[in-house]
Amino acid sequence: MFLSLREFKHAKLRYTLIASIMILISLLVLFVSGLAKGLSSANASSIQYMNTDYLVLQKDADKRISHSVITEDQMNKIGQYVDKKDSTPLSVQMTSILKVGTSNKIDTTIFGINADSFIAPKVVEGKMINNNTTNEVVVDNALKNNGLKIGDLIKDQISGKEFKIVGFTENQSFSHAPVIHMNYKEWSSIIQSNQNNKTYNAIAIKANADNAQKIEKNVSGVQAISKTDALKGIPGYQEEQGSLIMMIAFLFVIGAFVLAVFFYVITIQKINQFGVLKAIGSKTSYLAKNIISQVITLTLGSLVISVALTYGISKILPSSMPFILNTQLVLGCSGLFLLVAVLGSLLSLYRVAKIDAIEAIGRAF
Template sequence: MFLALREMKHAKLRYLLIGFIMILIAWLVLFVSGLAKGLASDNASSIQKMNADYFVLQEESDHRLTRSILHEQLYQDISQYIDKKDTAPLGIKMATLADDNSPKKVDATFFAIDVDGMLAPSIVEGNMIDNTSTNEVIVDHSLRDEGFIIGDQLKDQASGKDFKIVGFSEGQSFSHAPVIHINFKQWSQINHSTANNEPFFNAVAIKSDQNVADQIKKAVSGIEIINKEQVLKGIPGFKEEQGSLTMMITFLFVIAAFVLAVFFYVITIQKINQFGLLKAIGAKSNYLARNLISQILLLTIMSLLISIALTYSVAVILPSSMPFELTPKLVLGCSLLFIFVSVIGSLLSLFRVVKIDALEAIGRAA
């Protein structure tokens, strides 16, 4: 470390430039990662936060909740193999709502649930609805940013049904639209009956292990059972959106590895004579390798600390409408991966240091 610090102090401008490049790359990685997580939450946070392990859908629904139609009898069949407190029907419907007091319209998603069951959301403001209510709803807190308050009336354009906001939930969105939780009594009022006039819903959420899920799948016909990850991938645009951002992040890590590899390799080539002299007076290859690793780790850690501070500073001034979420776990994961990539990028230079021949280097210097 002593030699590494002395060298960095001697060539300040050189190491400041590479440090600046590393800060920019790490900052971009963290920002895009936060954007990817924010978009994932904005697209599917209502599913991600559900207290469920598996979802029962109609067979051949292509893992999409909105394509599935299940009936009450099927729910009763499923309940024979699992405790009812660990199951809950779920209805989903995309809608456009209008405020009775203004021309403003918003896109939203109705989630029909048993409000006493395991899918009930947490309330951050106001009161919870009950299963007998005919016009009260819980809406996501993002609608408050749109100017809605408790007591406002919303009208479903498709059915003409009016609803009164009585409470706000938090982090409840689906397909980039705020979720409005209603009970099944209201669900039947905004949906047309199926051909045989049976009440229906889109899925049954269950909380169980794989064995119970397999048992239900074998015993009940006309269904498929998928886990939460498969449900998320079935949301339109979710997989493509996350795939694009993940590819961008991957390329940024690859670019970081190449930048570090090229920079330190060039530096190593320029210092071959010095390394040769150090070897000639007794310096071991592992000592020189530790010096190089120390420089890389020091630069990487300092760059990460600055980029983390910059990312959080920018996050504070971002508008609430921008889906950005940077958790400590995400920051830690990206930081460890960035350090790993930095060390991998130094392997070429390490190999060159180990292979330096002291006599050859001294002869070249002469």
């Protein structure tokens, strides 16, 4: 560490430039990662945060909730393999609404649920509906950006029915649309279903893997999938996340190459000094520790600055931009970036190990 600090002091401009590049790369990695997590949440937070273990869908629905149709008979059979309190139906309908008295249409997703079940969302403002509520709904707080508030009336464009907003939830979106939760009494009035032939899109269950397999084996025409698989079935989710993850991976690869080149060039410039140090008894391990300490110090310093900048930028982003930066994401990206930086220095370590003291000293003269 002694040599590292001496070098930082002696070549301030050189290491400042390297640190600046590291800050920019790590800032870009953190920003794109935050954007990826934000888009993931905007696309599927209602499923991500749903308090369930598995979703039972129609077998031929390609794991897409919106394509699935589960009959009342199938739901009753599913209930034979889990406790009644651990299974509940879920219905999904994409629609558009408008605030009564305005003409501005808003894309939303309606979830029909049992309001007393374990998948009922947590209300952060106002009150929760119940199964006897009439013309009342709770909506995701993203709709506040559209000027909606508690007590406002909204109109469903498909059925023409009006509802009163009585509460707001959070982290409830589906396919990039805020979710409106209502009970099955109101759901039936929207889709005008035959009460003698009820159908649902999915059955949410709280069960272990064995029970899920029993349901698939013994209930005809259904499959039990995890929430992770259900997320992949949301249109565009995999493609969107795949593109962003590929971008992040390339940024890490680019960062590794850039850092490897910088430190290798610096090592080449210092071959004579390393040769002298070896000639007077310095071990290769000592010189390697010097390089590693330089890399770690620069990387940690750069990460501290880039994390601070990313949090600062997130504060001025518009609320409509899907961007999430939490502690787990920051620590994960920072740890991976530190690992990439150390791996990028291995080429320099190899070069130092191969230095011949006599040859290096001779070259100096």
